[in-house]
Amino acid sequence: MADALAGPKTVTGPMIRAWIETSAEVFAANRGHLSDLDSPIGDADHGNNMNRGFNAVLEKLPEGDDIGALLKSVAMTLIAKVGGAAGPLYGTLFLEGSKPLxxxxxxxxxxxxxxxxxAIAGVKKRGRSDVGMKTMLDALVxxxxxxxxxTAQGGEILAALRAAANAAESGMKATIPMQAQRGRASYLGERSIGHQDPGATSSYLIVQALSDAVEKASE
Known part of the structure; x- marks a missing residue:
């Protein structure tokens, strides 16, 4: 079992490209679900926005395996193409994460x-938010x-990514009883309680897509 979980020692440029492509597929498949989550506490457009944004991302991805350049391209396209708060926030996530890469x-x-x-530091600064405010950070952190x-326990990359995806899913679900403190949902006050945050959901989907892409490339 340990060998099966070991997987790759590094994540390569083609794996990052596969992650981006997998994310686009996931947002196409979950477009309706994300917009349904957004309907009672937002503009009911989060799924459409993310789907449109990642379709544009695929069209503009540069050639080559420079991981920083790939992620920066994702960032700039999302900022340009995704409406509402999601574009700047996800753009910031990929932009800040790309800089040292x-x-x-x-x-x-x-x-x-x-x-x-x-990536998280950038989102916190851009959104003036933190864990517990019913945002994407509740999945990302x-x-x-x-x-x-x-990683500290000796788990290799694939095991660590699986753990990250599982934690993101739990964090996403933990937003349901929270009262929103940021974005349009915050205007609803206590009426935002009982609804899963769409941003936390799309963040979980992105983390899960990374785990899935690396696992598939390792087969």
Whole structure:
């Protein structure tokens, strides 16, 4: 079992490209679900926005395996194409995460941990938000923490990504009883309680897509 979980020692440029492509597929498949989640507490357009944004991302991806350049392209396209708060926030996530990765064609486990940290720091600053406010951070921060915890225990990249995806899913579900403190949902006050946050859901889908892409490339 340990060998089956070991997987790759690094994440390569083609794996990152596969992650981006997998994310686009996931948003196409979950477009309706995400918009349904957004309907009672937002503009009912989150699924359509993310689907449109990642379709544009695929059209504009540069050639080559420079991981920083790939992620920066994702960032700039999402900022340009995704409406509402999602475009700037997801754009910031990929942009800040890409900065130390420019020129790299493969990432170590430490590089991935740094990507999570930098991306989250950017989102916190841009959104003036933190865990517990019913936002995408409620999925992203647990994912980052789980990735680091699994790494500290000796788990390799694939095991750490699986742990991150599981933590992101739990964090996503934990937004249901929360009262929103940021975005349009915050205007609803207590009426936002009982609804799963669409941003946390799309963040979980992105983390899960990364785990799935790396696992598939390792088969």
């Amino acid at each position: 420019m020129g790299k064609t493969e990432l170590s486990q430490a590089d991935l941990a740094q990507f999570f940290e930098d 647990p994912a980052s923490e789980a990735f680091q915890a699994e």
